[in-house]
Amino acid sequence: MAKAEYKVIGTSPARMGGIDRVIGKGVYGIDLMLKDQLHGAILRSQYAHAKIISIDTSEAKKLPGVHAVITAEDAPNVRYGRSYIDRHILARGKVRFMGDPVAAVAADTLAIAKAALKKIKVTYEPLPVLIDAEEAMKPDAVVLHDDMPLPKNIPADVKVRNVCGFTQVHVGDPDKAMAEADLVVEEVYETKMIHPQYLEPRSAAAQMEPNGRLTVWANAQAPFPVRQEVAKMLGMPLNNVRVISADIGGGFGGKGSGITSGAAIEPICGLLAQKTKRAVMIVLDKAEETISTTIRSGAKMYIKTGVKKDGTILARTGKVIYDTGGYSGFGVQAGGRCTNMLGGWYLMPNAHIDGYTVYTNKQVCGPVRGPGGPQAAFAVESHMDTIAAKLGMDPTEFRLKNIPKPGDKIIGVHKLRDVSLGETIKVAKENIGWGKVKLEKNQGIGLATGSWIESAGPGGGAIVKVNEDGSVTVHVGKIDMGTAPRFGIPVIVAEELGVPVEDVTVLSVDTDASPWDAGTVGSRAILVSGTASQRAAIDARTQLFKIAAGQLEASPDDLEIVDRQIRVKGTPSKTVALSVVATNAHNVIGEVIGRGYCDNLELMAEEKAHGSSQPFTTHACIVEVDTMTGNVKILKYVAVHDIGQPIHLAAVEGQIEGATAMSIGQALCEQVVFDKDGKTLNPSFVDYLMPTLNMMPRIETTLVHGYPGAGPYGAKGAGEIACVPPMACIANAIFNATGVRVTKLPLSPENVLRALKEAGKA
Amino acid sequence: MEYFEPKSIGDALSLLSKHGAEAKVIAGGTDVMVDIKFKEEPGALVNIKKIPSLAGITERGGSLRIGALTTIRDIETSALVREKLPVLWDACRQFASLQVRNTATIGGNICRASPSGESLTPLLVLEANAILAFSDGERSEPFKTFFQGPGKSAAGAKGLLTEVDIPIPPAGSKGVYLKHAVRGAMDIAMVGVAVMLTPDAGKNNAQDVRIGLGAVGPTPLRAPKTEALLKGKALTAALIKEAGALAATEASPITDQRSSAENRRWIVEALTRRGLEQTWKAATGKEVA
Known part of the structure; x- marks a missing residue:
């Protein structure tokens, strides 16, 4: 590791604003209190699928303290969506899941608003409810969106309904290769819907300004897409909408409104503000959140692999059924990603996989942490161990036999630059004690690998301003939620400008002032805003040197900044304070303002020329299974990651631990449970089981080095990838302990015990 | 209000x-x-x-x-x-x-x-x-x-x-409560089983055994048939196995989002066996033969 080259890159300075958050001083969306603020509340559908015959708001409007009651009739008749433009902000004509917004109220108090919701009379005509995506695809299923055509790329002979996304992977000649295989293994895996369950509730506030502009305060992960969506949904010019981001208490992709229209409360709040000409705030409570906002979809995955006796993989075929819920949301993208990843990240010369994203009457798919990846990896990496067992091979040897080399292609990636997969497997084996640790009765060891996408996607900019005291103010378009903006970016700017990290302030996003950005999603904060910030800091430094050069009687090229001092390289006595130069700038260019960009075309060209430098990981664990009750206890857990050069080490480790914990939750206990009518049976934290600390092992993280990524200093995104392997890792350890393969999540006591009973092992 | x-x-x-x-x-x-x-x-x-x-x-x-x-x-x-x-x-x-x-x-x-x-x-x-x-x-x-x-x-x-x-139960009696939940903490029991065992004077037999079953009926239940089966006997592995199976039949669980009825019966069986093994050992100082 080339740590010595850097001053602060790769260290772990205190997070900007971190202490405020810990001691309760952080200002979140819900802390906002606007002048004469009204409280908004949303009436949600009580049916998972129904026609709206009529809505009578007259009684609600009469209630004292009520200022507005709105329905779809009060909003422009326009729809939103990312792939399929299929959703209104308030349901128009039909509701498609229990939780679909039907009407909204603004009132003096929340109690009055809630009382008013009860007085809105909606007459529904219930329609058949589709809970299971595979059922919903059938050619005789009721159609949920009459005016949404099937995807154009679906082959004509495929007879399906309610499909809004289709992805086909086809490589080589899978039928021929499958026929030549010594062993063919076929399995079906299934994951359930989980909710990201960030602790900070979704909120939005909006007010009309005297000049006719609308200001929206949002705790969304993508303020600029929210601005665009609010403007479109309310029929306002874009420049009349301003979105300000508050601190965010966790998002995990679930606060992706604007990108996929997550909770879509911002346009509703804006409409209430327009109607009342008052400030309005909407806060969702936990149960409302769980039934109405975006989720990580359940997927059913058919997977079949042909191998040679020596463990060489010849072919993979499969099918993905990806449940996007009542609207397309992010389901087309996530389902597509899941379909590609079902092909694995090993050498795969022949493959055919069809992926369907399917409408059902449930909550809508969002870009939840690694969209599509954790689901696919549960199938792929569980399947790898099943095959290894049938081959009589060690699961790690089977994997190592099939790993790609630099320059090879894998499904979905035309060329890999360098490949850390093998090293992560070897280090994980070492760290967990593979083949060495003594396992007691009912204990098992397991391992799973993962990968995640890197590079292509929207670009983004940064502005670095050097104040006259030498401190630095940074504008980026990505919001902070424990990722790069307030961890990595101050480190990058400090590195380039020779100032202490605490001299750098990264501002919250305000669409009136910040550079445009697609949002804090897709593990892209370090790649996009990190790259842009580095370049903006270098631009600022160049300007500073130009101003300082005269004073120091040296060429700008011979200058450097160390400890807030600009000095002539090799002549430490020739020095001028950064603050003096920044002050002098007032009489020259006014202020030193550095600009920088992350240019997506440049990234794509780089990737085309040299290949993708995507990250890889291996997780390994030891579990103990109580074969009488089905309880699974994780005794040891190691996570080995290549994320290129870490920028802020503690932030990277925190992301890895957090994402691992999130998937351990999905592995062991989390799921949204429905009844046959589409009602969520476990909307509160009493019944929606998140893992508690006593279930959580210490996650021992190790980073491998020497595989630079496309980000600044060779960094790779680290926010999502650790979500990919845990489910299969734990399932493989259970398989090792008991010989029983559990193919459905969660690996809850009942599901494990049932599998053991079915296998005659309990 | x-x-x-x-x-x-x-x-x-x-x-x-x-x-x-x-x-x-x-x-x-x-x-x-x-x-x-x-x-x-x-x-x-x-x-x-x-x-x-x-x-x-x-x-x-x-x-x-x-x-x-x-x-x-x-x-x-x-x-x-x-x-x-x-x-x-x-x-x-x-x-x-x-x-x-x-x-x-x-x-x-x-x-x-x-x-x-x-x-x-x-x-x-x-x-x-x-x-x-x-x-x-x-x-x-x-x-x-x-x-x-x-x-x-x-x-x-x-x-x-x-x-x-x-x-207060007789000196020498031992009791355990076994809880089955997805999480060990902050969780409502899918099944709870309380077992109390009083040995005879020579610690050779179970003079009295009482078994309580939670979350497997409209009220918490006793398992009288299972208790009668065990009373006055030395607990053996075979007897405990029989008792577990019998206790499962004495439960009348429902299916809800936490657990199926079938799983609740499996757990009643498992925890009754475990509770009997533990209390027998604690009360008599002997492993179940």
Whole structure:
């Protein structure tokens, strides 16, 4: 590791604003209190699928303290969506899941608003409810969106309904290769819907300004897409909408409104503000959140692999059924990603996989942490161990036999630059004690690998301003939620400008002032805003040197900044304070303002020329299974990651631990449970089981080095990838302990015990 | 919603008489406040926390008396309870979380009459009695008949549970409470099993075995057939296996989002076996043969 080259890159300075958050001083969306603020509340559908015959708001409007009651009739008749433009902000004509917004109220108090919701009379005509995506695809299923055509790329002979996304992977000649295989293994895996369950509730506030502009305060992960969506949904010019981001208490992709229209409360709040000409705030409570906002979809995955006796993989075929819920949301993208990843990240010369994203009457798919990846990896990496067992091979040897080399292609990636997969497997084996640790009765060891996408996607900019005291103010378009903006970016700017990290302030996003950005999603904060910030800091430094050069009687090229001092390289006595130069700038260019960009075309060209430098990981664990009750206890857990050069080490480790914990939750206990009518049976934290600390092992993280990524200093995104392997890792350890393969999540006591009973092992 | 803070049992009883089924008694509030938030507000909320001397653990005659306002945490940390009533102690330490145990009261847990209530099966196997105050006087009701259904008890709308009277089991008897939940903490039991075993003088046989089953019926249950099977016998692996299977048939579980009925029977079987093995070993010093 080339740590010595850097001053602060790769260290772990205190997070900007971190202490405020810990001691309760952080200002979140819900802390906002606007002048004469009204409280908004949303009436949600009580049916998972129904026609709206009529809505009578007259009684609600009469209630004292009520200022507005709105329905779809009060909003422009326009729809939103990312792939399929299929959703209104308030349901128009039909509701498609229990939780679909039907009407909204603004009132003096929340109690009055809630009382008013009860007085809105909606007459529904219930329609058949589709809970299971595979059922919903059938050619005789009721159609949920009459005016949404099937995807154009679906082959004509495929007879399906309610499909809004289709992805086909086809490589080589899978039928021929499958026929030549010594062993063919076929399995079906299934994951359930989980909710990201960030602790900070979704909120939005909006007010009309005297000049006719609308200001929206949002705790969304993508303020600029929210601005665009609010403007479109309310029929306002874009420049009349301003979105300000508050601190965010966790998002995990679930606060992706604007990108996929997550909770879509911002346009509703804006409409209430327009109607009342008052400030309005909407806060969702936990149960409302769980039934109405975006989720990580359940997927059913058919997977079949042909191998040679020596463990060489010849072919993979499969099918993905990806449940996007009542609207397309992010389901087309996530389902597509899941379909590609079902092909694995090993050498795969022949493959055919069809992926369907399917409408059902449930909550809508969002870009939840690694969209599509954790689901696919549960199938792929569980399947790898099943095959290894049938081959009589060690699961790690089977994997190592099939790993790609630099320059090879894998499904979905035309060329890999360098490949850390093998090293992560070897280090994980070492760290967990593979083949060495003594396992007691009912204990098992397991391992799973993962990968995640890197590079292509929207670009983004940064502005670095050097104040006259030498401190630095940074504008980026990505919001902070424990990722790069307030961890990595101050480190990058400090590195380039020779100032202490605490001299750098990264501002919250305000669409009136910040550079445009697609949002804090897709593990892209370090790649996009990190790259842009580095370049903006270098631009600022160049300007500073130009101003300082005269004073120091040296060429700008011979200058450097160390400890807030600009000095002539090799002549430490020739020095001028950064603050003096920044002050002098007032009489020259006014202020030193550095600009920088992350240019997506440049990234794509780089990737085309040299290949993708995507990250890889291996997780390994030891579990103990109580074969009488089905309880699974994780005794040891190691996570080995290549994320290129870490920028802020503690932030990277925190992301890895957090994402691992999130998937351990999905592995062991989390799921949204429905009844046959589409009602969520476990909307509160009493019944929606998140893992508690006593279930959580210490996650021992190790980073491998020497595989630079496309980000600044060779960094790779680290926010999502650790979500990919845990489910299969734990399932493989259970398989090792008991010989029983559990193919459905969660690996809850009942599901494990049932599998053991079915296998005659309990 | 009207709110009251009676200062005596008499005041509380007259409020309950006046408001009848509209009234809700609140003590620790760990269940009632959740209901107020998620279900509906009662017409009247009667907070009995200000009534003096309803909390405390005392030994009287051959019994431990635990006041209705005694917190679960106070029971969990009582040396007296741990020594004399290990099965109750074992349940209290597995109750929700520390924060909830600091607030929740035993009276609340009992009057909630949830089939999964952690303290209920131990009270059943301890053959304890509820001391109930009514406007026309006090009476002692065995827990065997106290629980009448989910949320329904012999206290009714107008009675107030003031104390729990628990006969101290014979020296040498051992008890365990085994809880099955997805999470070890902060979780409602899918199944709870309380087992109490008293050995004979020579520690050769089980003189008395009592088994309580939680969350597998409309009320917490005893398993009388299983108890009869074991009484007076030395516990062997084969006998324990038979007992587990029999206990599963004595449960009458339902399927809900936490567990299927079938799984609950499997767990009753597993935990009954485990509880018998543990209490036998603790009481006799012998492994199950």
